[in-house]
Amino acid sequence: MRIDPAPGEAQNRHRGPETRGGPRTGSPAGLRSLSVDEVLQQAMEPVLRDLRGAGVAPPRIEDDDWTGDPDSASAMLRSPDGSGRGVYVSRLAPGFERVAAMADQVQEWAIEELWGQAPTNWPPCPPHPDSHPMSAAARGGAAVWECPVDETVISPIGALCCGDAACSGASCGGHTPAADRKPGARTICTRLGWA
Numbered sequence: 001m002r003i004d005p006a007p008g009e010a011q012n013r014h015r016g017p018e019t020r021g022g023p024r025t026g027s028p029a030g031l032r033s034l035s036v037d038e039v040l041q042q043a044m045e046p047v048l049r050d051l052r053g054a055g056v057a058p059p060r061i062e063d064d065d066w067t068g069d070p071d072s073a074s075a076m077l078r079s080p081d082g083s084g085r086g087v088y089v090s091r092l093a094p095g096f097e098r099v100a101a102m103a104d105q106v107q108e109w110a111i112e113e114l115w116g117q118a119p120t121n122w123p124p125c126p127p128h129p130d131s132h133p134m135s136a137a138a139r140g141g142a143a144v145w146e147c148p149v150d151e152t153v154i155s156p157i158g159a160l161c162c163g164d165a166a167c168s169g170a171s172c173g174g175h176t177p178a179a180d181r182k183p184g185a186r187t188i189c190t191r192l193g194w195a
Contacts, residue, residue, distance in 0.1 A: 036063050040073040043089045043098035046143065046158025047106045053160050054122055056110055077109045085109045099143035103136035103157045123160055127152070 036044075048058045059077035066086050067074045074088035087105040089098040110122045111133070121133040125147050134145040134154055143157040 036061055036075055037073040039091055039098065040075055040087075040089060040102075042095065043073075043102040044075075044087075044106070046099055046156075047103045049158050050103075050123060050145075050160040051106065051110060056114065056122060059106075059109060059113070077106070079109075079113055085112075094138075094141075096141055096143045097138045099157050100136045100138040103143065103145070107133065107136060125149075126154060 044061070051058050057080075059079060062076040062078060062084070064076045064086070065074055066076065067088050069088075071091050072088045073091060074086060076084040076086055078084045085105070085108065087102060087109075089101050093101070107122065111120045114120045114122060121129070121131070123134050123145060125132050125134045127147055128149065132148060135148040136157060137144050137146045137151075137153075139146070139153060145154045145157055145160070146152060147154060
């Protein structure tokens with residue numbers, strides 16, 4: 001994940017605990033049925049929207065204060081096999097930075113979850129769909145997906161298209177209106193390519 005501007009700030013890339021098994025709580029439907037920390041929920045909702053839009057089943061989310069840090073909100077993402085990955089966000093970071101940080105962590109979970117079942121480059125980078133996924137970044141006060149090669153902003157996190165082949169982009173809200181795009185930024189439909 002890239003955060004701009006943050007000159008001189010080191011990023012904490014702690015991935016959190018990874019476990020196998022454990023209690024099965026929550027539902028695959030996502031956050032609404034669980035009592036997950038509100039800060040964490042706000043950071044996770046746009047990312048899960050992009051995940052579902054690509055046809056990837058979201059993880060079960062378990063409220064779990066595994067960091068033990070009052071300045072962090074944390075939870076466990078659980079796969080159907082019971083394995084898990086810890087995720088967290090800083091309560092002290094601005095909301096857009098929390099979304100970008102969460103997208104980076106959920107992306108790691110998704111890539112591991114898709115391994116051996118489907119392409120593991122979620123979300124695929126439109127200019128390079130067969131080589132790498134997009135990267136989460138915090139740019140100019142927004143959480144975005146960008147190409148990791150040339151840092152071209154592709155889409156706001158949470159605004160990737162639904163992936164329905166019949167979708168024109170307008171009905172799902174997955175395309176950023178041209179007037180709202182930053183100069184040079186383009187948006188995509190996850191299945192149809194550039195829009």
